[in-house]
Amino acid sequence: MAIRTGEPAGRLARLRRTSGNVAVVAVAPYLFIKVLWAFGLFVPTEEMGGADWRAANAATAVLAAVGIVLALAFSRPWGERLPAWLVALPVWVGTGLLVPMLLLAPVLGPAAMNRDQDAGAPDFWIYEQILVMISLVGAGVGLPLALLGYARARWPEALGGPLDRGEPAGSSRALQATAARLLAVGCVLLGAVKVYWAAGGTLGIDPDRLDGRDIWWHLLTLSTGVWALAGAWGLVVLATRRGTRWFLPPMGAAWISSGMLFSYSVYNLLTLTDMQQPAPEHPLAAAATREAGAVLGVLMGMVVLLVLHDRRRAPGGDGGTSAPERVRVG
Structure with missing residues (x-):
């Protein structure tokens, strides 16, 4: 009886590619918005144009860029040649940020938009918030799935078994x-x-x-x-x-x-x-x-x-x- 081992491997490869691409596309609007805010452009309130808020937005823009690089690494052959610590550290931080937020997004997203509207934020802020939520949900789904395929290929002992x-x-x-x-x-x-x-x-x-x-x-x-x-x-x-x-x-x-x-x-x-x-x-x-x-x-x-x-x-x-x-x- 022939055992076909290539089929599961092929499905895993497709999962990695697709999930990584989804994460890249999803995070791109978030990165774009954060870069604009870091330079003080299209900010919804005057206080968000201050130096402290702009620095915070610059930091999250860097995190978004790291997320895009990780999504590519998880779904491409060169990602398996990266040093383990270079992958594990941002993955640890990223999953800690995204997974809990993903579970709360259906409630927190509308709540955040209502709160900002009550505070007098302009109308375009709502559309920016929607893009941010789409990016977070897309990254929260795409990155873990791409990571799952990546880890199964590189560190199988970290995921399965007794x-x-x-x-x-x-x-x-x-x-x-x-x-x-x-x-x-x-x-x-x-x-x-x-x-x-x-x-x-x-x-x-x-x-x-x-x-x-x-x-x-x-x-x-x-x-x-x-x-x-x-x-x-x-x-x-x-x-x-x-x-x-x-x-x-x-x-x-x-x-x-x-x-x-x-x-x-x-x-x-x-x-x-x-x-x-x-x-x-x-x-x-x-x-x-x-x-x-x-x-x-x-x-x-x-x-x-x-x-x-x-x-x-x-x-x-x-x-x-x-x-x-x-x-x-x-």
């Missing part, structure tokens, strides 16, 4: 388990605070800014809390090798959660300007949760890397050998 593949010589499992449990405590505390605030709790909220808790703030706060809790679960399961049979669910939870906690903390720090509407949280509470998220995200990412390193060297892993069905994208 949770426990055995321990290699010199395994750091004891260190992983200890670090994961400590970090999980921090994630649970941060998640509980965020969920408490999202549910209407006022401890740690500035009494003079209670009216600033709009639907945008509530959903983003709840999203951070939920992802922090999901990351705590995923990290402990990965490090202890207990809790589920399969590797992908806890890996996805820990990867997205760590990237989300880090990237949103850094983004909030970059957009912390005097011109912006003050956050409802008390400044000390906002700073504490923001810094905690950044530190937890980085340390969680380090534990995930330790897990992946041991998994690749494990008796049931690939041991660094190339897969016979490695996909090449033409």
Whole structure:
């Protein structure tokens, strides 16, 4: 009986190409708008023409350009020859930014447009917002799918198979388990605070800014809390090798959660300007949760890397050998 191994590989190659192209086309309008805003053109309000806002838009324009390069790398043969860290770092940050936002986009998009209209933004701002939302959704769908095909070709051990593949010589499992449990405590505390605030709790909220808790703030706060809790679960399961049979669910939870906690903390720090509407949280509470998220995200990412390193060297892993069905994208 003949076994046709080329057909799945061909489907995977087409998935990579198509998803990468979708991401490039989707991100292009976002990059264009952000470049215009960075130069102070077509800004919807006078305050967004200030130096701080323009710097923030320039930073996000750079992120958009990186996203386009990544989409091309995921869908082209030369992408598999890039150094692993050069791919993994922006992917970690990008998935942390995009995946949570993609889940909230159907609600946050209209809410943001209504809020800006109430604030007196001009009509053309609505069309810019629509383009931005289309870009974010397209990137949030296209980039992860292209990454899925890319990772299956380059790092198959990072996506599939059973949770426990055995321990290699010199395994750091004891260190992983200890670090994961400590970090999980921090994630649970941060998640509980965020969920408490999202549910209407006022401890740690500035009494003079209670009216600033709009639907945008509530959903983003709840999203951070939920992802922090999901990351705590995923990290402990990965490090202890207990809790589920399969590797992908806890890996996805820990990867997205760590990237989300880090990237949103850094983004909030970059957009912390005097011109912006003050956050409802008390400044000390906002700073504490923001810094905690950044530190937890980085340390969680380090534990995930330790897990992946041991998994690749494990008796049931690939041991660094190339897969016979490695996909090449033409």
